[in-house]
Amino acid sequence: MKVYKFGGASVRNAAGVRNLKYIVEDQMGGLFIVVSAMGKTTNSLERVVDGFMAGDRDDATEEFGRIEEYHNSIIEELEMAVPAAVKKLYGEVRDVLAHEKPVESEFERWYDRIVSYGELISTTIISEFLNASGVANRWVDMRRALVTDDRFKYANVDMERSEKTLRQAVAGDIEVFVGQGFIGGTLSGETTTLGREGSDYSAAVVASILDADSVSIWKDVMGVLNADPKIFPESTFIPELTYLDAVELAFSGAQIIHPKTIKPLQNKNIPLHVRPFGDKHAPGSVIRGEISVPIEVPILILKRGQVLMQIRPRDYSFVLEERMGEIFGVLEKYNVKVNLVQTSAVNMSLSIDRTRRVEELVVALEGAGFFVTCDWGMELLTIRGYTMAYLERYGRGEDLFLVQRTRKIMRLVRRETT
Numbered sequence: 272m273k274v275y276k277f278g279g280a281s282v283r284n285a286a287g288v289r290n291l292k293y294i295v296e297d298q299m300g301g302l303f304i305v306v307s308a309m310g311k312t313t314n315s316l317e318r319v320v321d322g323f324m325a326g327d328r329d330d331a332t333e334e335f336g337r338i339e340e341y342h343n344s345i346i347e348e349l350e351m352a353v354p355a356a357v358k359k360l361y362g363e364v365r366d367v368l369a370h371e372k373p374v375e376s377e378f379e380r381w382y383d384r385i386v387s388y389g390e391l392i393s394t395t396i397i398s399e400f401l402n403a404s405g406v407a408n409r410w411v412d413m414r415r416a417l418v419t420d421d422r423f424k425y426a427n428v429d430m431e432r433s434e435k436t437l438r439q440a441v442a443g444d445i446e447v448f449v450g451q452g453f454i455g456g457t458l459s460g461e462t463t464t465l466g467r468e469g470s471d472y473s474a475a476v477v478a479s480i481l482d483a484d485s486v487s488i489w490k491d492v493m494g495v496l497n498a499d500p501k502i503f504p505e506s507t508f509i510p511e512l513t514y515l516d517a518v519e520l521a522f523s524g525a526q527i528i529h530p531k532t533i534k535p536l537q538n539k540n541i542p543l544h545v546r547p548f549g550d551k552h553a554p555g556s557v558i559r560g561e562i563s564v565p566i567e568v569p570i571l572i573l574k575r576g577q578v579l580m581q582i583r584p585r586d587y588s589f590v591l592e593e594r595m596g597e598i599f600g601v602l603e604k605y606n607v608k609v610n611l612v613q614t615s616a617v618n619m620s621l622s623i624d625r626t627r628r629v630e631e632l633v634v635a636l637e638g639a640g641f642f643v644t645c646d647w648g649m650e651l652l653t654i655r656g657y658t659m660a661y662l663e664r665y666g667r668g669e670d671l672f673l674v675q676r677t678r679k680i681m682r683l684v685r686r687e688t689t
């Protein structure tokens with residue numbers, strides 16, 4: 272069994288769906304296809320949820336109408352009639368929007384219930400299209416096949432329970448399966464989602480449970496590059512990476528794969544290929560346990576949208592170390608993601624994601640007896656495997672606020688460049 276994952280950008284139009292078919296049609300042996308919502312549908316569905324939660328039924332329904340139109344135009348271009356199963360899904364959302372009365376405290380639950388339709392609709396269209404064009408397949412309902420906890424919006428997959436349900440879903444003579452990325456369901460049958468961009472993670476979980484030979488993520492890039500070519504013109508292709516390389520890359524903000532993807536694969540030593548959607552014969556990059564050629568170029572990862580926060584106790588009579596646990600407790604409470612930490616005896620500097628919780632966090636820290644200052648509009652650049660030339664080039668300048676380096680990795684916080 273192989274697992275192929277196609278993201279929203281790849282299937283954003285009819286040409287993309289046809290290309291998906293072209294990629295899978297001559298695949299021999301078992302194939303499990305994991306697909307995201309088409310194009311920007313998840314963002315649109317988030318707006319539907321916002322309207323619905325705010326009590327604007329008309330706005331929410333109108334926004335959903337645009338989602339229907341978008342999918343219908345793709346279906347039409349694929350020269351199909353709108354499948355009954357797709358109409359049924361549309362109807363389910365419309366029913367919710369017209370009749371249900373949400374309460375704010377249940378926001379995450381409603382979010383999952385509604386936003387999951389992006390993947391339900393995309394996979395239904397793709398499964399029907401493949402069946403109609405000679406690629407016999409079974410549509411898999413991941414709300415049943417992947418059992419999760421009830422942490423709505425950020426659900427965790429229960430691997431043990433899912434083993435049974437997923438294996439059941441793929442039992443029989445069929446060789447090709449089409450399932451939704453990003454979604455699962457609780458034991459009691461409620462729909463959950465696994466966090467934005469979670470389809471890569473779904474693909475990894477499926478591969479791990481089914482003991483797949485490999486996973487391929489089809490993307491609009493050649494494979495993994497050492498830097499985003501839109502930001503760093505000197506970027507080059509990396510043919511092979513270890514799981515550890517990939518985790519570090521994902522953690523530092525490289526947008527190649529979702530950070531949670533690696534662990535399930537590493538546990539079973541399943542290779543992960545990142546392959547170009549536009550060229551099915553190109554090898555792409557492979558991520559696995561052992562590689563034959565170590566990465567020789569420095570890897571540059573830029574994470575924008577940072578706040579550099581300085582924290583120090585108002586009372587100098589104690590050293591900061593004694594209160595670190597407390598500080599991290601507050602950070603966790605406000606769900607703030609910390610990307611870099613640097614401390615001295617009386618001062619702690621943090622680079623954190625800029626979210627709307629940051630201001631509340633500052634108030635809470637002040638309340639707990641700390642002085643807090645923030646520099647907004649910062650970015651974090653990580654250079655893995657840097658050389659002296661990189662140190663010279665990036666390690667100085669007025670806009671540089673903080674530098675941290677080990678022998679291998681250099682990280683710096685600087686004013687946002689764009």
Ligand code: ASP
Pocket residue numbers: 278279307308313314389452453466467468469470471
């Ligand atoms: N459709 C979901 C999202 O846009 C999941 C994914 O694309 O991986 O976040």
Ligand code: MG
Pocket residue numbers: 278279280307308310313468
């Ligand atoms: Mg997506």
